[in-house]
Amino acid sequence: MSAAPAHDAAVLTNLTRHVDDLCRLARPAAAVVAVWSDADRQRALRAAADALAAAAPAIRAANDLDLQRAKRDRLAPAMVDRLDLGGARLDEVIADLRAVAELPDPVGNVLAEFTIAEGVRAQKVAVPIGVVACIFESRPNVTVDVAGLCLRAGNACILRGGKEALHSNRALASAFRAGLASAGFPADAVQLVQETDRELIPLLLAREDAIDIVIPRGGAALIRAVVECSKVPVIKHDKGVCSVFVHAAADLAMAERIVLNGKAQRPGVCNAIENLLVDQAVAAVALPRLATALRAAGVELRGDAAALAHLPAGTALATEADWTEEYLALILAVTVVADVDAAIAFTNRYGSHHSDSIVTQDAEVAERYLREVDSACVYHNASTRFTDGGQFGFGAEVGISTNRLHARGPMGLAELCTYKYVCRGDGQIRRS
């Protein structure tokens, strides 16, 4: 983005004016949303859902325009599929929004309670973050999902979707805002960026005065571009290079289930595994068995020299680049490690600190691994595929944060809040 060609001054002026408008309207809307009651916020989401249902024909027509253009521009079929709101998809988006309205209120939760000096009572209370920006790619459902989650947690939002979905996003945001307005709520609590010029993003993300947090959702290039230019704190939803370590004391039938689930159930997601680590003490037994099961599931293996000794002839040799690659495909890199220490070191070095699992019947070794592997989610005898807001019981998720701070791992309504200290006294002053 920073390498984009110089824009003509008139274009930049227009973009700056649009950013100014969005920012000017967002903060006052956020201040209103922040003090809505739980019931108010539920009513707002239900009104938006009703308006989306009423606008379904217009939304489908807008979506058709995007689909026609996508086909004309010969976008990849997977991309076209992500754009598509046809069939039952729009109904599902609306049903998900209604479900978010019914989730427990995260705002006002008392996170801690204690007595400070002189007997003043303090509560640490969850409160909205303020203005959330979300930069995403082609899926138009994100417009409704993120707007719903932000409002449920008392935040206003500024949404910037991909240009491929502009007609769909406009129709969705317009219906959502009409729903809010019809129920007497400020429509500007949900704003869609109307310009698709990528030069807008650095202008928007320079506005730390008006935006409290930005969530990029999409591929590595998008995330890199946002991190590069943003003055606003970024919650990244970056790649997952996840792993399973089959320890010497593993139940091998369990290991087979967990490895297969991690790699083959849905290889295109961030909590799928890319690396398999096998303890040298069981490599001769475990690897042939795992290889047979993985190959039957269509998985291509790449092994280091020690692994190749126990893998079918013709298996490719893994290179250093394989250990850090997020394949998002039916490919698995395999290494043989000396022991749990080597497994921990390998995982912390090559993994992306997302989700990693050990399979072992040795509780002491498991606790070492759980303690020392520095990942958002660490598992013992369970699949890494559980790293997901839905599976975690969060009801809905904005994504899986790969940040270390504020939100780490599945990010739901609780992570769309910050906190403040509410302190109640009866006249106390500080003495020293």
Add this chain to the structure above:
Amino acid sequence: MSAAPAHDAAVLTNLTRHVDDLCRLARPAAAVVAVWSDADRQRALRAAADALAAAAPAIRAANDLDLQRAKRDRLAPAMVDRLDLGGARLDEVIADLRAVAELPDPVGNVLAEFTIAEGVRAQKVAVPIGVVACIFESRPNVTVDVAGLCLRAGNACILRGGKEALHSNRALASAFRAGLASAGFPADAVQLVQETDRELIPLLLAREDAIDIVIPRGGAALIRAVVECSKVPVIKHDKGVCSVFVHAAADLAMAERIVLNGKAQRPGVCNAIENLLVDQAVAAVALPRLATALRAAGVELRGDAAALAHLPAGTALATEADWTEEYLALILAVTVVADVDAAIAFTNRYGSHHSDSIVTQDAEVAERYLREVDSACVYHNASTRFTDGGQFGFGAEVGISTNRLHARGPMGLAELCTYKYVCRGDGQIRRS
């Protein structure tokens, strides 16, 4: 900083090399520190305290060099005082370090516990952040304070103090590191930046790969410079424009105590008040009384037109700039507001979202204020001066965060941690 004159290439190469060295050593040290046990970390801090005590003569000699230079360069007396480790001060620094060693371990605290899909048990567990950078000004005690707090929470740190304190900081860091090494711990868990060239800061804070968080401690210019250049997440410890609102139903004797404590007990700190809001219903009674007490304490008042009507003749008229000014002095801006709504709006608009207090006997009004004032710490019938890690019972503090995310308000050991999810199963896989 970004406006600094172009440096000669050799200087930049040297600075880059120094940053590379610091960053290369920090991450492996952090990995070691992160898995130290509670007892290990306590032993490390005690060893450092012993080494500091043993090196006291060398530290005092180094401090004398800094003090001599400060006097020769005619630094302001307050600045010279901040530099000074004489008298009992070094002993206090060492005693504080020993006290941090005795604080409860923040690492491993179970923040939440729940069952995820298929009956897998999940714990949200506090873990170290990793590598903490701290950029500070002239107080050399910060070197020991921050190193102690970081290590207690399982983090490594990179410390960059002001050039005025370089000799003192070198002596302190060197003794601290010698203490760690003598007890068999990696000295590189505490690193001091040896170059005082300000151009180093952007080079250091570009290293998001090696540094997880940066804490600037100092004046507004330092904080702005850090925020401007940092790719690393910043926890700001920025200015406090705090206020007290005396509501119509206030106990005026209590209001007088809380206002005086907020303004006059220690005016140079961030939790002192800069604005006084008085409900118009009681302005005629409350303002003359408060003015008398404040003037007796040497406080200069500046009022808006409505306030001047009830303040002594000759009181200065407040301008718009007064409402956002952090005086750090015995000056107080006074406004008369229509009601609690106006007080909330004024506070959210002009305050710095740090600490604000309402004085009232009306519980319903108090709850409105506590809910709607968007500050890190909101008080009912208590002084804003309680916003402090020590007063909050955190034992020690890194400072008062003015960030909205990760750490808000007093920042102690708990806020020097992040979290991970530790999930224990017995073979569960995801089904859909």
